[in-house]
Amino acid sequence: MNPRFRDLFIGLVFGVLASLVFVSIYRTETPVVARVEPEPAPAVAPEHAGHVGHASEPKVDHTAHAPAASEHSLLIGLERLQSIGVKFEPAALRPLERTIRTVGRVEVDERYLARVTVKLEGWIDRLYVNYTGESVKQGQILFTLYSPELLATQEEYLIALRSSRTLGKSEFPEVAEGAHSLLEASRRRLRLWDIRENHIRDLERTGQVVTALPIHAPLSGTVISKTAVAGMQTRPGEELYTIADLSHIWIVGDIYEYEMPLIAVGQKAGVSLSYAPDSTLQAHIGFIYPTVDPQTRTAKVRFELDNPGEKLKPGMYTNLELKIPLGLRLAVPKDAVLESGERQVVFIHSGEGRIEWRNAKIGLRSGDRVEILEGVHEGEHVVTSANFLIDSESQLKAAIGGMPGATHQH
Incomplete structure (x- = not known):
């Protein structure tokens, strides 16, 4: 040779x-590892799920055969399964929900915000609300304003009023119409300066011009900004007070763009503070901003809520939590899915120690549950513990099956 x-x-x-x-x-x-033929999962009521070896253990039909799937199954002794703590649970349709958590910043509701200005030049004569943080009621006098221009306009109005009363009855239509037109022009000028109707009626009734015109609060709330001081000269459009009603506020939070399809206007959200987690307020989504921040890939969402006792202050940070119902989904415990690289594997227990492993496709995650899109059918019993030990056994079986001259016991 x-x-x-x-x-x-x-x-x-x-x-x-x-x-x-x-x-x-x-x-x-x-332990003996045997190649077996896969068969349908037993129809076992969910309340019987639990440790292997239960008295209601389903009977195995050894007549079923699917040669192509037998390489993905193995037989492990019942005592061995019990010793390593294998548990199983049926896959079932369950109501799932998605939880979105984010941080929000308290802001003033713009619909309950007013800035106090005047439309004519003058001087602040007397100040009635004189510090930031003071609470005011709608209609309350904030300050009085002295304005020579206003004095002149009031005198013009009184002259036009007297002319209208005397010449308005003239037999000449042109004269009567001119007197009424002059009166209306003077009245319109006072209204354009935001002079209240009651002040105009007082002027008509008394015939006396007001030297210091009172300026009133446009709404009830808290003074959050103030520049007015006694004796200060004012100019048209100058902001003297900012008043906010904090009994109703906004909270603006950031939501990632991949979560945007799950939210909609009107959805409820829980609001809590980090230093008072047990105290929760209820808000709802009032507006979803139409743009996404290109740096953070988030969109701003505005939540609205009542603020009893004004506990939430503008500028504070809060925790926001949205629970979004997803409806009934086929779900299993998250521990039933063994993630290996890009694959998700589940182990199906068919009874009497018969285990089959399958590739699965998972969907949404909800707490300790995960949605199953492919790989498991409703009612099949999935292994929920000791998955790594079973996976190691299945890989060992595959390795031995590939050795030259190796045989399998049936």
Whole structure:
């Protein structure tokens, strides 16, 4: 025999003998692993799910056969399954919900915000609300304003009023109409300066001009900004007070763009503070801003809520939590899914220690549950604990099955 072929033959013989010795040692030290034919999951009521070896353990139909799937199943002794703490639970349709958490910043509701200005030049005569943070009522006098221009306009109005009363009855229509037109022009000028109707009626009744015109609060709330001081000269459009009603506020939070399809105007949200987590207020989404921040990939969402006792102050940060119902979904415990790289694997228990592993496709996650899109059918019992041990056993079986000369027990 050619020496080269003789050395090759001797090496091959030694390799086969080494493989047979390894297999014999493995069979004496590890539980029996058998290739079995997969079969449908037993119809077991969910209340019977639990530890393997339960008295209601479903019977296995050994007549089913699907040769292509047998490579993905194995048989492990019941005592071994119990010893490693294997548990299982049926896959079932369950109501799932998605929780979105974010941080929001308290802001003033712009619909309950007013800035006090005047439309004519003058001087502040007397100040009635004189510090920031003071609470005011709608109609309350904030200050009085002295304005020479206003004095002149009041005198013009009184002259026009007297003319209208005397010339309005003239037999000449042009004269009567001119007197009425002059009176209306003077009245319109006072209204354009935001002079109240009651002040105009007082002027008509008394015939006395008001030297210091009172300026009133446009709404009830808290003074959050003030520049007015006694004796200060005012100019048209100058902001003297900012008043905010904080009994109703906004909270603006950031939501990631991939979560945007889950939210809509009107959805409820829980609001809490980090230093008072047990105290929760209820808000609702009032507006979703139409743009996304290109840096953070988030969109701003405005939440609206009542603020009893004005506990929430503008500028404070709050925790926001939205619970979004997703309807009934086929779900299993998240521990039932073994994630390995890009694959998700589940183990199906068919009874009497018969385990089958499958690739699964998961969907939404909700708390300790995960949605199953593919790989598991409703009612099938999925292994929920000791998955890593079973996975190691299945990989060992696959490795031995690929050895030359290895056989399987049935």
